Amino acid sequence: MNEKKSTLASVAKLAGVSIKTASRVVRRERNVSEKTRSNVEAAIRKLSYRPSIAARAAVGTRSYLIGLVFDNPNSDYIVDLLRGAIHQAREEGYHLIVEPVRSQHDYMVHDLRRLIIQSNLDGVLLPPPICDSPDVLAVLKEQKTPYVKIASSESFGGGLSVGMDDVSAAATMTRHLADLGHTNIGFVQGREGTSTTSRRLEGFQSAMQERGLAIKPEYIYEGDYTFKAGLLAGEQFFKLASPPSAIFASNDEMAAGLAMAAFRSGRSVPDDISIAGFDDSPISRMIWPPLTTIRQPIQAISQKAISLLINELRQIGNEDSVVTLHFDLITRGSTARLEPDMSY
């Protein structure tokens, strides 16, 4: 109950060494004898000592502050990212400074520069889409501030990067639908110009080819990641003489739109039509039946990103500057085996 903050001095005293030596152990420097190290470590444990970030930062060279700069309309994504990043940062003795920006505004670059200087940020975490902003990367380079990009398009701008394999995830979903017996599979694309859009399409196409299934032009709809695009895609598909028996949308919102279109045309999901999404966003569980989808390990991604960044700051370095993490196929009620008597 009566916890009190312990200091480096108290640790040093308990271990019978100088403050400097205690500091060396805390900071995992070399040149400490094994015996001294274990003595100090025992004292640290006993006093449950954690270095004061404030004092460290006061010294000047480092702030032990990492910025999470975001301009992303998807709050669920951001909060998940935040959870992973906070956890890892705290683990390594860093604080996280969250900064929401509006990338379309001119003063965004100015604000960012000010934030970096003012708060003396050691490094910055860059989720999409801001990770693909040349202006932002230019400021970071000008300020010589290290950064990690999350799910960036390719190796744009260099630097550290953590992401997921969209191509193989989309291929996995496509194979799932094929495995359920579907051969007429529709696909709804995301917004043109974003890297996920083309990579998810690529995964769909490669799996279709792999299974020897035809990709009919009328089964591909150019969407934009909105519910309404899914609704329109569904209306168009269901007007066809022979509509697809399964549709894979590039995200969950469009899949929800497809489900709405299905209901409006009197079709039942998944009995009459299987629908699959991507992202495992909350809407995938908000509608009925819930959506089969792809889950990204968002927290793991941001944890890894922080970890790469801190290794860089400590000049430990990283084996790979680009890390790709795995995804999960989540099967729920919106997809089902194609019943032979249902096909026309």
Next chain:
Amino acid sequence: MNEKKSTLASVAKLAGVSIKTASRVVRRERNVSEKTRSNVEAAIRKLSYRPSIAARAAVGTRSYLIGLVFDNPNSDYIVDLLRGAIHQAREEGYHLIVEPVRSQHDYMVHDLRRLIIQSNLDGVLLPPPICDSPDVLAVLKEQKTPYVKIASSESFGGGLSVGMDDVSAAATMTRHLADLGHTNIGFVQGREGTSTTSRRLEGFQSAMQERGLAIKPEYIYEGDYTFKAGLLAGEQFFKLASPPSAIFASNDEMAAGLAMAAFRSGRSVPDDISIAGFDDSPISRMIWPPLTTIRQPIQAISQKAISLLINELRQIGNEDSVVTLHFDLITRGSTARLEPDMSY
């Protein structure tokens, strides 16, 4: 471009005063002559000086760190709260430490205590539902850490509190439906036991009475804030011999479920049935037609909350310890005037 961090010493030098006096101006203390003050303020502006939070914190008494502790599944709400809080905190020279917790876990209280001690938090911001946790309030009181509750149920636990008038918001929405000519108005409640649920019901009831409209028991459905509850509510309403011509759901997800039920029963929104939600959450714009709803000034609420908290920390004090902010009625496509020939 070549900005550099300016220090209190540089400000003092430029203004021709001691560091201590410069500090007094920065901290808005009394006992500084008008002339000296304006000199120092000019120097501050010229050097665009901002105090180093780290150095301040190193001194010990204050950390200039405010914790935002949350356990809320609604990410959009949290991110909005975050925007307002970050903005205001930065404005006042504070940093925000974000801490996601899981209130059902036993170690949550332990983690919170540790966070407060470790990071030496000056104060804490408590959004719902954690603002109603007796355990959390107990830790805060034990640590003598000031806090502000957001949208707390009544004056539970004392302390500072900022929220919105749910009763009057629900009444406003009900009047809107009555003004459109609806007399048979259904209502879908939220989850039993939460304070918003009873307050929104209360607002509905009082406005109905005010307009002399009957509240039929079969027009009230006990929901739980989920999409599915809205779906089930709709199915039940539409089975009635004379269903309502307008339905007001206690949140947007349930309203979206109602819309889905309407479509499935072959009804058109808003021509056959008007539907209204509450919260102005993203789903209200994700479905078609978009929902008429109530918008809470979430960012303004968290700004005000931070401002109250900091006044408390500075021992300036606040006029009111409980602040209620206003809401907006957002009319969109899901509600329409009741056409005489449509009523049966």
Next chain:
DNA sequence: CTGAAAGCGCTTACAG
């Protein structure tokens, strides 16, 4: 491998 000294940018008592 270990330590005594100086200093980070600020604030808190204490004087005048």
Next chain:
DNA sequence: CTGAAAGCGCTTACAG
């Protein structure tokens, strides 16, 4: 109304 001094908890050179 204003200032010189001491110190916050740590780190960075510099010695030995």
